[in-house]
Amino acid sequence: MRLSEEQYELIEAYLNNELSAADRTSFENELQADSELMAEVTLQRDLRLGFRAIGISQALDKARAQYNANRRVEAVPADPSSKPMPVTRPLSTWQYWAAAASVVVVLGVGYFVFQQTTEQPTDLAYNETFVPVDELTKEFPRGLAPNTRQQFLDILKEYEAGNYSTAIDQLKTLPADRQTVHYRNFFLGLSYLANKQPTEAIPLLQKALATPSVALRQKAEWFLALAYVKNGQKEKALPTLKRISADKAHPFNLLAQRVLQKIN
Amino acid sequence: MAIRPLPTFLSDQELYDALKRRDDRAYQYLYAESFPSFRHWMLTHNGSEMDAEDAFQKGMLSFLLNVETGKYQFQASTQVTTVLFEYCKRVWLTELKSARVRTKAAMPDSVDSMDTGNVVEDLERLEVVNTVQKSLSQLKDECRKLIEWFYIEELSLREIAERLGMKETSVKSKRYDCAEKLKGFYAQNAKKMGL
Numbered sequence: 001m002r003l004s005e006e007q008y009e010l011i012e013a014y015l016n017n018e019l020s021a022a023d024r025t026s027f028e029n030e031l032q033a034d035s036e037l038m039a040e041v042t043l044q045r046d047l048r049l050g051f052r053a054i055g056i057s058q059a060l061d062k063a064r065a066q067y068n069a070n071r072r073v074e075a076v077p078a079d080p081s082s083k084p085m086p087v088t089r090p091l092s093t094w095q096y097w098a099a100a101a102s103v104v105v106v107l108g109v110g111y112f113v114f115q116q117t118t119e120q121p122t123d124l125a126y127n128e129t130f131v132p133v134d135e136l137t138k139e140f141p142r143g144l145a146p147n148t149r150q151q152f153l154d155i156l157k158e159y160e161a162g163n164y165s166t167a168i169d170q171l172k173t174l175p176a177d178r179q180t181v182h183y184r185n186f187f188l189g190l191s192y193l194a195n196k197q198p199t200e201a202i203p204l205l206q207k208a209l210a211t212p213s214v215a216l217r218q219k220a221e222w223f224l225a226l227a228y229v230k231n232g233q234k235e236k237a238l239p240t241l242k243r244i245s246a247d248k249a250h251p252f253n254l255l256a257q258r259v260l261q262k263i264n
Numbered sequence: 265m266a267i268r269p270l271p272t273f274l275s276d277q278e279l280y281d282a283l284k285r286r287d288d289r290a291y292q293y294l295y296a297e298s299f300p301s302f303r304h305w306m307l308t309h310n311g312s313e314m315d316a317e318d319a320f321q322k323g324m325l326s327f328l329l330n331v332e333t334g335k336y337q338f339q340a341s342t343q344v345t346t347v348l349f350e351y352c353k354r355v356w357l358t359e360l361k362s363a364r365v366r367t368k369a370a371m372p373d374s375v376d377s378m379d380t381g382n383v384v385e386d387l388e389r390l391e392v393v394n395t396v397q398k399s400l401s402q403l404k405d406e407c408r409k410l411i412e413w414f415y416i417e418e419l420s421l422r423e424i425a426e427r428l429g430m431k432e433t434s435v436k437s438k439r440y441d442c443a444e445k446l447k448g449f450y451a452q453n454a455k456k457m458g459l
Binding site for chain 2: 043044046050051052054057058059060062064196198
């Protein structure tokens with residue numbers, strides 16, 4: 001049913017409890033008599049529930065990012081007087097990061113996984129849409145001009161703080177020259193994925209596969225597979241996930257196996 | 265990101281109230297207080313790290329949605345962290361049960377007899393949320409931002425008008441147009457999902 005602007009405003013006022021008692025009763029009587037209007041109100045209510053949940057989810061993303069930042073800082077405290085959040089174990093021995101996505105997480109996109117050294121039992125902490133900045137800076141194109149490098153670093157800070165929309169807006173304004181294009185595409189794709197926009201992430205991560213850097217390409221293909229999963233295109237994700245699962249040297253090998261297990 | 269000390273709340277009621285108004289510090293507190301113990305519980309109940317994070321996210325989201333909408337009211341006799349733990353635990357047991365049903369494997373009696381009515385309802389509600397999210401991502405940038413600013417960030421029409429350099433009345437009309445487009449995507453997606 002196509003609503004007029006007035007009808008839209010009326011439904012909105014009803015759902016926000018902004019109608020007077022008399023108007024409310026009148027509207028409810030109308031609802032009882034008009035099943036199409038009733039269906040419209042239900043749909044609008046669902047949309048508003050979604051908006052609320054997305055807001056909560058964004059706040060949760062920030063809380064998780066802060067939790068993980070505190071855990072990392074706790075491992076190497078810079079300021080002995082600071083009182084960080086409690087941690088469950090030291091993280092200073094972590095050697096590499098990896099990422100995985102849960103296909104069933106409600107609003108989740110990617111789960112970023114940190115693994116400890118082989119001397120200790122495997123310890124994975126999952127941080128949706130959170131990547132340590134030092135891992136992303138590793139993939140910086142060589143010989144970046146200082147101001148471009150600083151621009152990327154500023155954007156990384158936004159990303160790390162969970163401000164994905166800001167990171168996306170800023171990345172879009174960066175000129176994509178031959179030196180930075182692959183990294184920019186990857187980072188922009190990753191930011192879209194983190195912002196729960198897998199449809200936008202997919203073409204960018206596909207482009208990032210053209211990078212000459214093996215490490216960046218491995219990340220790009222992994223996140224591309226996750227973007228397909230999140231976009232409901234499991235069949236497009238499967239070949240990559242199977243290949244990564246079979247390649248023991250691939251940094252995302254274990255995670256690919258787990259995601260495969262989840263979606264099969 | 266700078267480290268921040270763990271915030272403190274004088275009472276559970278204070279924590280509940282802060283969660284209800286979506287206070288960042290309350291969210292951080294709840295995350296830091298609850299995730300390590302839930303993770304530990306998951307690892308001792310057939311769950312992996314990925315399962316722990318997944319169930320924790322769903323449990324948190326369901327719980328906080330219920331707090332905001334008033335479906336969960338503060339109870340002085342029960343700690344907020346205990347209630348959250350129960351939400352997350354039940355998400356996991358429900359999913360475990362559902363997976364076992366799919367594979368026709370046996371489930372422990374304690375889980376089979378669990379009343380998962382509310383959890384199933386909450387999880388179904390999250391499907392709606394997921395569909396809204398997907399529909400929102402299908403909108404063009406300008407519309408998506410406008411909807412996000414108004415409905416998620418709760419900016420006023422005037423603030424949005426200032427950001428866009430538009431008149432408030434134009435923003436209002438545009439919001440209506442964008443909301444109708446969103447509705448179209450949502451209706452299609454919901455049909456596909458069988459919602």
